[in-house]
Amino acid sequence: MLFSEQLYEKYEIYKEKSLFHRRFKHKDILPLIKKRNPNVFKITEIGKSFEDREIFMLKIGTGKIKIMLWSQMHGDESTATAALFDIFNFFENPESFKNEAQQILNSCTLYFIPMLNPDGAERFQRRNAQDIDINRDALRLESPEGNLLMNLRDKIKPEFGFNLHDQDNWYSAGDTKFPATLSFLAPAFDKEKTINESRKKSMLLIAEMNEILKKLIPNQIGRYFDDFMPTAFGDNIQKKGTSTVLIESGGFYKDTERQFVRKLNFIAIISALYSVSTNSYQKKEIPDYEKIPFNKKNKxxxxxxxxxxxxxxxxxxxxxxxxxxxxxxxxxxxxxxxxxxxxxxxxxxxxxxxxxxxxxxxxxxxxxxxxxxx
Ligand SMILES: [Zn+2]
CATH class of the missing domain: 2.30.40.10 (Urease, subunit C, domain 1)
Known part of the structure; x- marks a missing residue:
């Protein structure tokens, strides 16, 4: 059985049971950060939100490939945050996956920032407490949350970045009846949509995740148009040379609380980290990315x-x-x-x-x- 299929089978062992719906708040994740094993995770308070809620970074691994993952820049997009806590449980006690976890942590150093926008999460709204859409603040950096994310990016200079979001239920994967349960994008860094080495790596890694996930959710993976968005984080972080992967969690039949999509995030992210650690994504090619159908909105x-x-x-x-x-x-x-x-x-x-x-x-x-x- 493939690693990803085994993760699918054993997911319940790692699932953070105290998070079970979409509207959890900062106070719900605080004990989950405090309870981490200090021998496994190095935890840093990296700053505070506009309303002074603490924002944390959890660091793990000793490898030379630096990977930064941040979730819930939009306060009502919590699916990946829950998955990150499942992933923390995985690394703290990988059980039958000790070899794979070790492989990842020996090759990579992981920097996780769960719930970047706790004030938005408090209100279950997209924007932060200033009513700024943080994902349009990547240049001005007037939001404390966006500012600390970009500062960290510049300090750590990760090779890979995972920008984790949720999208509406109503995107289809291509012009079909199938929902885009997960969508991806290797953001452009200029108007010409140039593909340089760094952006190419984002594309290949997405192609690898698509290959793994399409066995679990056939026809239900889409990709976003890659029009350059000058004020968005993914585009600007890509521009700075961090290979950036946008993952958007979407709709699935009878999954209103997005718990199944959360499980898919767990599998997608761990599989991607493993793929980076073994370099296997390099076997993919750009057309493997381009064959993922575009999302169609409001179908x-x-x-x-x-x-x-x-x-x-x-x-x-x-x-x-x-x-x-x-x-x-x-x-x-x-x-x-x-x-x-x-x-x-x-x-x-x-x-x-x-x-x-x-x-x-x-x-x-x-x-x-x-x-x-x-
Ligand atoms: Zn978003």
């Missing part, structure tokens, strides 16, 4: 009710109803987002209403009452 809904007869102003007509879940600070709510011919769209759950009547529907309306149909 998917959480729910579609098809062939509804609806009635307004005493007139009746047939329509499909597209429903999406919205993240509020403390819960998800369902909202009607589209009405009409949705024959070219897909959903995680679909139902043919066979011309049943639902009166007075409109876009933006709360759709909780439609849950009963599923």
């Amino acid at each position: 998917l809904f959480d729910y579609i009710l098809r062939n509804v007869v609806t009635e307004k102003n005493g007139k009746t007509y047939v329509a499909d109803i597209g429903i999406r879940s919205k993240d509020l600070q403390d819960k998800d709510i369902l909202t009607i987002e589209d009405i009409g011919d949705l024959s070219q769209n897909f959903a995680f759950s679909e139902l043919d209403m066979k011309h049943r009547i639902i009166k007075n529907i409109s876009i933006g309306q709360d759709a909780d009452f439609l849950k009963g149909f599923f």
Whole structure:
């Protein structure tokens, strides 16, 4: 069995059980940082958020390849943070994977920064407490969180960087009905989208992860367009010569808390680290990266009710109803987002209403009452 398949089988041993939904907060990860074995991890408080929450870096390994991994720059994108704590458990007690863990730590030194935006996590919102989108602050560095990330990058000068995010449920992998459960990008560092040695390494490493993951989630991996974004972190860190990999966790059937995608992150990241430590990603080629289909936005809904007869102003007509879940600070709510011919769209759950009547529907309306149909 392949290493990645064994990780898949044994994941539950490493899963950090105290994190089990998406809305955990800074106070929930503090004890998980404090409990680390000091003989395994070197823990440093690298700075504070705008509202003075501590941000930590966990360092492990003695190898010469430096790799920096940061998560949750956007406060409501917590999937990879949870996976990082699973990965810490793995390195603290690798059990049957002692050889692989040792291989990684002898070749690499890993610098983990979990939950870069704790103030955003507190409110379960994208932006930080200044209402700045940290991922558009890579040049000005006016957010304390962005500033400390870039300073660390410049001090450590890692060979690889992992920029860990979440995307909406509604991206499809290519023009298909399949959700982009994971998406990747080897960000460009200029408008011409030049591929230099450093960017090429990002591409090959992504191709390697794609190869591993597509066995677990066939047709459900996408990649982002590589338009250069002058103020984004991935692009600027790539520009500085750190081979940067963007991983975006996305939707999966009946995985509203993203626990399955978290498991995929665990497998993808450890497999990638192992691949770097053995250099096996170098066997991949740029076309292996380019064959990953582009993400297509807004192709998917959480729910579609098809062939509804609806009635307004005493007139009746047939329509499909597209429903999406919205993240509020403390819960998800369902909202009607589209009405009409949705024959070219897909959903995680679909139902043919066979011309049943639902009166007075409109876009933006709360759709909780439609849950009963599923
Ligand atoms: Zn993000």
